[in-house]
Each structure stands twice: as C-alpha cells, then as structure tokens.
Amino acid sequence: MLIREWIGNSQGHAWRLNHHVAEHIAFNFHFHPEYELTLTLGAGGQRHIGHDIESITECDLALVAPNQPHSWQAPARSDGAALELQVVLFRLDWLVALTEHGMPELRHLCQWLAQIRxxxxxxxAFTQLLAPRLARLHELTGVKRLIAVLDILSELEKDRAARFIDAQVVQLDPDRRLMKAMAHLQVNYLRAVSLAELAEVAACSVTTLKRLFAQQMKSSFSQEVLRLRIAHACHLLLTTDRGIDWVAMQSGYACLSHFYQQFSARIGQTPSAFRRQAKIRTNATGKPNANRPS
Structure with missing residues (x-):
C-alpha cells in the first residue's frame, strides 16, 4: 500500500518530480518517453531495466533511458521502516531547448544523455555523494527546485565508475545537431519518421547526420528506430494480452513478418516466448501493481 506521495509539477517544463514513501514497492514493468532518474532509499529488492536485473541496496541510484521497460521491486522491511523513492522524470528535448536558448553549459549533458541506450x-560511492541532494528535492519549490534539478543532472556524467546498460557511452565533444535529431526521434519513433526529417530538424544534410550517428553513437538511424520500437513492443507484450499482430501495429510495424524478424534478432526469442518468460518472472517476483510509482 502506498502511504503518501508528493508530485511536483514543472509548470510548463518537460520534467516533474515524484517523491514516494511506501511500505513496499510492487513489481510493475512499464515505460514512458521521459528519462527517469530514481533514487531508492532503505529498500532491499531488485531493479529491472530492460533485460538487466540487479539487486538493490539501501541506497541505489539509476537512470532509465526513454521508452525502456523498467520496474523496481522490494518487499516490506522486517523492522517496519518505510521505503523512500525520489523520482525525477525529464525529456531530452527540454534540455536541448534550454541549451539553445541561453544555457550552453548543458550541451555536454545533452550529448551524454543522447548516447544512453x-x-x-x-x-x-557516487550515489552516496549525490543522494542527500536528491533526497531533499521535494522540500524545495519554484526556481530553487529547478536549479537543484539541473545541478543534479549536470553531475551525472562525472561518475566514471557508472555501469552503462547495453552499451558503454563514449565521451565526445557534443554536437547539437545530433542532440536535436535524437530528441525528435525519441518523441516520433512510432510513426514513419525519416532520416531526411531528422536532418531537417537538426539543420544539416542527411549525409552529415549519418556520419554523426556513426561517429558519436556508434549506431545508425535505422538501428535507433529499431531499438525504440522493440522496447515499445516489449512493454505492450508485458502489459497487455493483445495479439502479436496488434502489438506489431502499435509498435510501428505494418508487416508482421518483419516485426517477428527484427524482434527475434534483437531480443533473442520470439515475441510469444518473451511474453511467456516475462509472466513466469513476474509471478516469481510479485504481481504487477498499478500503485507502483512511475
């Protein structure tokens, strides 16, 4: 049962703050278009990000990329103490806009975020240093809260011992054209977005944008679309009982056989097998619960 919840509105900006105090954290695999920075205090359970599952300790800090299925799960403590979560959700396009309109200091942060898979x-050690500042965010209001959030986000890339899930981030000089392209793609990947459209948003040629994807992300436009769409499909497979053909259509695939081919190549199993195994894992760790904080 959720004991109480504080939600801080961004007043027009694409970020928000959720502060939760709970008896336990129920398993609820879900996703959303924002990045999610989650500080967990006093919990002993598991953190699920995509296929990555790891035990969490008394003080845990993780960042989830947009559109990646994820959940935390922890039972009630034996001593009856409450568990605490501080959750910051934000969008890359918001930070890119700030960078372009008077805050160039955020440019390197935007580049770092855009590369996270x-x-x-x-x-x-880094979590212990940053935790006190994150834990107090809900006590701040207005501009003070906004400044604190930006200050905390700017610190994230300084953790040289951080573990990157799926791919190691390569530190490069930031390129604002790639940042703009990635911000646009993360919002529009489910429709027939094209490389030419991204190039127009980024104000560069298609050839230049291809080069930026290859050099700075070690990837390509098509690979990034695939990554985002398959993550969306995984979420639908886990959270609905709808047929595979419906999941494919909702994930941007008009051709069912193409969906099967790309899903199996990336996940290593068919959509049906993925759903079956996920249900077994969910039953072993706890039933999904709508009260689980986002």
Missing part, C-alpha cells in the same frame, strides 16, 4: 547504474 537503456540506462545507467551509478556507483555506490
């Missing part, structure tokens, strides 16, 4: 688990 699934998520980042921060080292225990």
């Amino acid at each position: 699934q998520g980042v688990v921060f080292s225990p």
